[in-house]
Amino acid sequence: MTTIQRIWRIKNTLLRLLSTRCLDCGFVAYPPKASCPKCGSRRLIKEELPKIGEVLSYTVINVPLRGFEEFTPLIICLIKLGEAKVLAELVDVKPGNVHIGMKVMATLRRSAKTLDGVIPYVVKFRPLSLGSS
């Protein structure tokens, strides 16, 4: 559960999947950082991540945080997107059909209501090939 302010503040990063790339060592970080996590450089540029990637790991959560009950069982994945990794929800797939290495693509979906009662939209992922759902 979040707030309108938070969603508004991070909307660009969250919806466009904006990472930071270090101009000195090349490390790509998502979420974006104020300094490079690898070398400490502040010479960073914002870079949009690819919208198609593959599942590195996943979990199926039966007890999500309060407010997310309607999304249970909640499938959360770590997804490799280009040179970065992203944590996000996976939708349009049965839990039993998720597997490591699965190709997925970003999609815009509704999330749980914020504390202020607003319905936010966030980036989630779905299987690239509908046959695998």
Next chain:
Amino acid sequence: MGAVRRVYVAGVGMTKVDKHTETSLRDLAAEAAFKALDEVGNEKPEAVVVGNMLSSLIEQENLAALIADHIGLRGVCGLKVEGACGSGGVAVLAGYSMIASGLYDRVLVIGVEKLLERPTPDTLRGLAYAADADYELIYGVSFAGLNALIMRYYMSKYDVRREELALWSVIMHQNGAKNPYAQLRNEITLETVLSSPVVADPIRLYDACPLSDGAAAVYITSEDWKKVSDTPILVAGVGNAVDSPDLSSRVSLDEFYASRISAEKALRTAKLDIKDIDVAEIHDAYTITAAVSLESIGFAEKGKAAKLWSEGRFRPGDKPTINPSGGLKSRGHPVGATGVYQVVEVAMQLRGDFPGVSVPSEIGLTQNIGGVGSNVTTIVLRR
């Protein structure tokens, strides 16, 4: 690190880890504090450092003032230290620093937490605050869910079987059954773990530590004041390191970088090698946390920890013996107090008066983790 003064654990105290419905946070803290103070002839400390993560859940902050006042210590220096589930470890580190720097000679460090005062969903939400609120919690992922991502990645990368990881819980309950301060004192079987409800696949209920209430305290002194104790234990080394709270920007998902760095720092300041450790209390919040911690600290090669404990390693009688207390799994995990419990337990092992599984030892280590390996404190103790 420059030259520092030596620091000793002169007195220790702890409450049983439990659901303490009838005891308030301040009275839990007082029980642990008075035991530690009684061990040093009630010599008044100059400062109180409190480790705590989630007292806001029970609508109470300003804990140093609350507790110091409650135990008759108005006027002393007081502060609270927070590092998620690693708050106890960083509180000991802060107290250590006050003495090592020469600022004070006598500091009382108290870790205290009440997780069972609120309904479970509220507490689980609070624990998840250790993760990244903007980019992780926005998806409703629980703390168990984050650890489950590590667990599946690890099992897949190193071809570790579910049963091998589950065995850790069985071993911990064997140790904890003998610890009068432990929360879960029942012995369990592999079947207990494998048939328990799935919390966040592949993590089941018995892969996880319980929610706990509890308090622990250590009275630490400078060289000049160690005489307040008959059995002072040297704090030979301390080390803390942080990593990203979020998992996605980590360089590596199969080790805890901060765990490795903090252990290296602590061993370096102690001028000791990992092979010197006789006994250790590590942070096994989940079975996967035990495996990754043992490997990151250097007790096992990457991917090998579960194989080693399946072969009988790390149990009572082995060097090192790991978690003779029963660990977080069986002793319990009152989060902001856990790091202090670990120091109390290892100090008692070195003194020879730990009331559970006793490990004759000269050198011990504690490691307390906040988040999924994002704020880690390692402490080396020496008789």
